[in-house]
Amino acid sequence: MKDTEPMDYRDSHLAKGDTYDASIAAQPFDAYMAQHEEAWLRDVIPRLMPRGGRYLDFACGTGRITAIVAPFAGESVGVDISESMLATARGKCPQTRFVCVDLARENPDLGSFDLVTSFRFFGNAQQELRLAALDAIVRRLPHGGHLVINSHRNPHSVGALLQRAGGLQHGMDLSYFRLRRMLRERGLCIVAVRTIGFWVLRSRLRTASALASRGGRIAERLLRHRAWAAFAPDCIVVARKS
Numbered sequence: 001m002k003d004t005e006p007m008d009y010r011d012s013h014l015a016k017g018d019t020y021d022a023s024i025a026a027q028p029f030d031a032y033m034a035q036h037e038e039a040w041l042r043d044v045i046p047r048l049m050p051r052g053g054r055y056l057d058f059a060c061g062t063g064r065i066t067a068i069v070a071p072f073a074g075e076s077v078g079v080d081i082s083e084s085m086l087a088t089a090r091g092k093c094p095q096t097r098f099v100c101v102d103l104a105r106e107n108p109d110l111g112s113f114d115l116v117t118s119f120r121f122f123g124n125a126q127q128e129l130r131l132a133a134l135d136a137i138v139r140r141l142p143h144g145g146h147l148v149i150n151s152h153r154n155p156h157s158v159g160a161l162l163q164r165a166g167g168l169q170h171g172m173d174l175s176y177f178r179l180r181r182m183l184r185e186r187g188l189c190i191v192a193v194r195t196i197g198f199w200v201l202r203s204r205l206r207t208a209s210a211l212a213s214r215g216g217r218i219a220e221r222l223l224r225h226r227a228w229a230a231f232a233p234d235c236i237v238v239a240r241k242s
Contacts, residue, residue, distance in 0.1 A: 009125040010081055010102065013061065017084030020062050029206040033152060033196055033234045036220070037119065038068050040194045040236055041148070045072050045115070048146045048238065053114035058103065058137055059121040063089030063096070069117055070096050077110060079103055104132035112140050116147045123153035123174050130174070130182065138186045141241045147188060151179050152234040158201050159233055176230040179237065188239035193226035196234040 024030045052074030057066040060078035062085050070076035076096040086098045155172040199219035229235040
């Protein structure tokens with residue numbers, strides 16, 4: 001690949017199945033986001049998933065989100081392009097069908113799904129891939145079906161803005177407003193948002209002790225409203241197909 005060619009996110013995780021979960025656990029703020037994502041999903045998914053509903057985890061990776069959501073579904077499917085990631089996912093979720101396929105390029109007959117999730121994908125992927133992925137997902141959602149995604153690399157988060165002011169180029173480009181526009185243009189209406197980590201403004205607050213502190217717990221409860229989503233480092237978005 002030439003240096004002038006943009007990196008395709010598809011190539012970044014192909015061989016990380018054995019190390020991906022450990023890499024999240026080793027970074028206090030990544031682990032913090034994952035903890036709050038899981039807690040909120042366990043609360044909201046039962047209200048979105050119809051009894052016996054079909055569930056798809058897009059870019060499921062090692063099955064971190066699949067393992068949380070699949071127990072609420074009648075049937076669950078996970079798709080990813082990395083066999084190494086899927087090998088780990090199969091060990092976590094033996095009742096889920098995992099398929100190694102690139103839905104942004106291929107169109108296998110998987111049927112439609114009442115609920116689709118996709119975590120730690122859209123914030124990392126290049127724009128062309130985001131749009132292709134959204135199109136593939138929307139085709140598989142019936143009217144009234146829900147898409148639940150997160151955006152964990154917000155260039156407009158307070159922390160990212162401070163980094164940029166200090167001269168650090170972080171390469172993030174998926175703002176909350178851009179994500180909202182992408183969803184709206186594909187007939188998806190945002191019905192719920194959970195903000196995570198708005199209070200974590202500086203690197204000194206990303207330590208395990210600061211994140212687990214009483215002050216941190218209070219700040220998270222007070223600042224988790226969707227009003228802060230445009231400036232938070234991570235948020236979960238629930239969108240319904242109209």
